[in-house]
Amino acid sequence: MPLRPARMEDQAAIITLLAQSFETTAEASLVEAINRGGYDPVSIVHESDGAVDGYCLMSQMRSPADCLGLGPIAVAESQRKGGLGAQMVREAINRAVSNGWRAIFVLGDPAYYGRFGFSVARAARFETPYPKDYFQILELEDGAADTLATKVLYAEAFDALT
Ligand SMILES: CC(C)(COP(=O)(O)OP(=O)(O)OC[C@H]1O[C@@H](n2cnc3c(N)ncnc32)[C@H](O)[C@@H]1OP(=O)(O)O)[C@@H](O)C(=O)NCCC(=O)NCCS
Numbered sequence: 001m002p003l004r005p006a007r008m009e010d011q012a013a014i015i016t017l018l019a020q021s022f023e024t025t026a027e028a029s030l031v032e033a034i035n036r037g038g039y040d041p042v043s044i045v046h047e048s049d050g051a052v053d054g055y056c057l058m059s060q061m062r063s064p065a066d067c068l069g070l071g072p073i074a075v076a077e078s079q080r081k082g083g084l085g086a087q088m089v090r091e092a093i094n095r096a097v098s099n100g101w102r103a104i105f106v107l108g109d110p111a112y113y114g115r116f117g118f119s120v121a122r123a124a125r126f127e128t129p130y131p132k133d134y135f136q137i138l139e140l141e142d143g144a145a146d147t148l149a150t151k152v153l154y155a156e157a158f159d160a161l162t
Contacts, residue, residue: 003088017032029073059155065102101140123137125150
């Protein structure tokens with residue numbers, strides 16, 4: 001399935017997809033704010049018949065350094081449970097590895113993200129306002145979870161969500 005980096009002209013379709021996929025417009029507003037901030041290191045879309053039906057964002061954390069935050073992720077309802085979400089997450093992880101990022105954090109259901117190697121246990125020492133049972137790390141550098149700064153701060157655009 002064709003995945004590609006998101007482009008400026010995808011913006012409206014991405015916002016619509018996010019607004020349809022989540023209960024509130026918080027995620028759509030977040031992505032607008034991230035793009036306004038001009039920092040968008042890994043942003044992937046999937047297209048079918050010219051329409052964006054999958055989106056996955058990873059944004060640079062303010063802390064720890066050289067780490068990414070995964071999410072939001074959305075797949076159009078008609079396309080769900082076909083592996084597209086997993087394909088986008090794996091592609092995002094591969095790109096993060098290629099670009100030398102040290103770790104990826106995610107806030108989400110461990111039953112889903114565990115399959116990609118994310119771990120609640122390894123994230124236990126990080127200081128976060130988020131629920132500990134859902135806060136996870138994927139280490140891209142050996143032992144990163146033991147050596148990274150413990151303060152967790154997502155990109156500024158996320159401040160409006162907490
Ligand atoms: C989460 C989402 C991106 C998954 O996309 P997808 O293409 O259906 O994903 P996959 O086909 O790779 O995986 C499907 C699996 O994800 C599970 N799943 C779907 N939404 C989930 C959620 N919010 N939390 C945990 N697991 C979820 C499904 O039950 C299914 O599980 P199984 O493999 O054990 O049967 C999609 O369901 C979606 O857009 N949901 C609405 C937005 C959202 O909640 N995003 C995630 C939070 S950022």
